Amino acid sequence: MTAGPPIPAHPRLGTRLAYRLQRVLRPRPGLRWLSARIEASGLVRPLFTTTERLTKDTLFGCRMCGQCALPVTGYVCPMGCPKELRNGPCGGVGADGGCEVYPERRCVWVEAFERAASQGRAADLQLLHLPIDHRRWGQSSWLNYWQGRDEDLWTGEAGGTGGTGGTVGTGETVGTGETGDTGDDRHVPHRQHVLGGP
Amino acid sequence: MSLRDRLRAGSFAVTAEISPPRGASTDPVAALATLLRDWVDAVNVTDNQGSNVRLASWAGSLAALQAGLEPVMQMTCRDRNRIALQSDLLGASALGIRNILVMTGDHPKFGDHPEAKPVFDLDSVQLLWTLRHMRDQGAVLSGRALKPPPDCFLGAVENPAAPPAEFRAERLGKKVAAGAQFVQTQFVFDVAAFAQWMTQVRDLGLHEKCSILPGVGAVRSRNALDYMRDKVPGVFVPDDVYRRLRSVPADQTAAEGARLAAETIQQLRDVDGVAGVHLLVAGNEHAVPGILDEAGVTAGRAEYGR
Numbered sequence: 001m002t003a004g005p006p007i008p009a010h011p012r013l014g015t016r017l018a019y020r021l022q023r024v025l026r027p028r029p030g031l032r033w034l035s036a037r038i039e040a041s042g043l044v045r046p047l048f049t050t051t052e053r054l055t056k057d058t059l060f061g062c063r064m065c066g067q068c069a070l071p072v073t074g075y076v077c078p079m080g081c082p083k084e085l086r087n088g089p090c091g092g093v094g095a096d097g098g099c100e101v102y103p104e105r106r107c108v109w110v111e112a113f114e115r116a117a118s119q120g121r122a123a124d125l126q127l128l129h130l131p132i133d134h135r136r137w138g139q140s141s142w143l144n145y146w147q148g149r150d151e152d153l154w155t156g157e158a159g160g161t162g163g164t165g166g167t168v169g170t171g172e173t174v175g176t177g178e179t180g181d182t183g184d185d186r187h188v189p190h191r192q193h194v195l196g197g198p
Numbered sequence: 199m200s201l202r203d204r205l206r207a208g209s210f211a212v213t214a215e216i217s218p219p220r221g222a223s224t225d226p227v228a229a230l231a232t233l234l235r236d237w238v239d240a241v242n243v244t245d246n247q248g249s250n251v252r253l254a255s256w257a258g259s260l261a262a263l264q265a266g267l268e269p270v271m272q273m274t275c276r277d278r279n280r281i282a283l284q285s286d287l288l289g290a291s292a293l294g295i296r297n298i299l300v301m302t303g304d305h306p307k308f309g310d311h312p313e314a315k316p317v318f319d320l321d322s323v324q325l326l327w328t329l330r331h332m333r334d335q336g337a338v339l340s341g342r343a344l345k346p347p348p349d350c351f352l353g354a355v356e357n358p359a360a361p362p363a364e365f366r367a368e369r370l371g372k373k374v375a376a377g378a379q380f381v382q383t384q385f386v387f388d389v390a391a392f393a394q395w396m397t398q399v400r401d402l403g404l405h406e407k408c409s410i411l412p413g414v415g416a417v418r419s420r421n422a423l424d425y426m427r428d429k430v431p432g433v434f435v436p437d438d439v440y441r442r443l444r445s446v447p448a449d450q451t452a453a454e455g456a457r458l459a460a461e462t463i464q465q466l467r468d469v470d471g472v473a474g475v476h477l478l479v480a481g482n483e484h485a486v487p488g489i490l491d492e493a494g495v496t497a498g499r500a501e502y503g504r
Contacts (some may be wrong), residue, residue: 092431100431195219
């Protein structure tokens with residue numbers, strides 16, 4: 001929850017199942033319509049948000065940042081990193097993969113890499129996550145996701161310079177993390193113009 | 199020749215790290231800069247290293263600059279939000295500080311104010327991206343124009359030895375994509391492991407876009423050795439290095455540490471794609487001339503009068 005400090009959490013949802021659910025729940029017209037109705041309702045919206053909070057807190061140690069990165073982090077929440085790093089691990093990871101702040105817990109990024117790689121999704125970790133919007137804490141990220149407001153959370157632009165990673169954000173990846181109408185993996189989020197050139 | 203020009207020219211560069219004093223005087227920084235200016239191309243001025251309060255990095259950087267040694271101003275994401283970080287870049291650039299080293303920063307837990315609020319509003323990749331944007335697009339994150347935009351040479355850090363090993367070179371790739379023009383690494387004690395990482399770096403072509411300066415430390419005492427091995431996050435001291443430094447009498451640890459550093463520099467120099475070395479000698483700056491002399495990398499410092 002947002003009140004406590006970030007603590008690395010081990011996800012309770014299996015990796016394979018998580019990616020399966022991702023395919024089912026990716027934004028589509030039906031979900032977009034439904035989420036708009038939920039958002040419009042003063043009664044249902046808070047109930048829905050609470051449901052999301054309880055579900056994702058149990059499964060991922062979610063803190064409700066409102067801009068979910070899970071689809072491209074192997075379903076390990078980066079906001080559980082004590083430094084809330086969204087672009088990969090810091091340099092303080094222990095030799096055993098332990099977090100430098102909570103050595104008895106595993107670094108979320110070590111776990112994210114293992115889980116993503118186990119499903120052939122290691123390239124997801126090359127995506128460049130843009131600075132988050134702190135006004136969105138406490139909001140439902142599911143509604144934001146289905147409404148297409150998450151499309152500027154990360155970009156594939158960066159990884160391309162990595163050489164092998166030219167295809168960061170494989171079509172598969174982007175389809176899951178972006179809105180339904182941006183199927184191509186060179187999609188440049190609209191915040192890109194603010195954050196820097198090609 | 200500036201650090202940027204030296205690296206562009208492809209000649210071997212040497213940087214060293216100093217920490218500003220815990221006190222309201224820049225004299226200690228000026229003294230260290232005077233000591234080091236004949237030996238290194240630039241000096242890193244740490245940003246509240248280890249989450250302990252010290253004189254501001256920008257002030258220490260300015261003092262080094264005025265003492266005739268080019269500074270590398272370190273900037274962590276721990277203590278300032280995106281507004282303050284952008285403001286600091288403008289201030290540094292206006293004062294003539296060109297080299298900026300961006301890093302996440304140690305968690306406050308490890309310092310003298312463990313109760314402090316950890317900021318981490320941006321991470322190091324996002325900060326690099328932000329600073330590059332300010333320089334190249336001439337605007338802050340909000341889109342407002344900068345007149346004039348800052349001039350800066352952007353650096354990053356990486357720890358080749360930390361898990362997940364398979365991701366470390368790619369992580370540098372993210373930083374290069376975000377704007378890193380040079381990278382200084384965490385302590386390299388295991389040259390073979392570093393060379394392995396460099397193979398991945400070369401495979402990604404990163405060494406052609408970003409100058410790579412591995413970090414070399416000079417262990418000065420048994421206490422420092424133990425502290426480094428057991429207490430500093432992300433520093434890995436291999437057993438053979440540990441044994442070597444413990445095998446000499448305690449009063450010769452510093453000399454042996456300097457010898458090891460010189461040997462490490464020579465070995466790193468032969469690794470394809472290495473652009474220079476970064477001496478992690480904060481608190482042990484006086485060892486620098488001896489180490490560089492023994493490593494035989496004093497050539498090229500002639501413009502400083504040697």
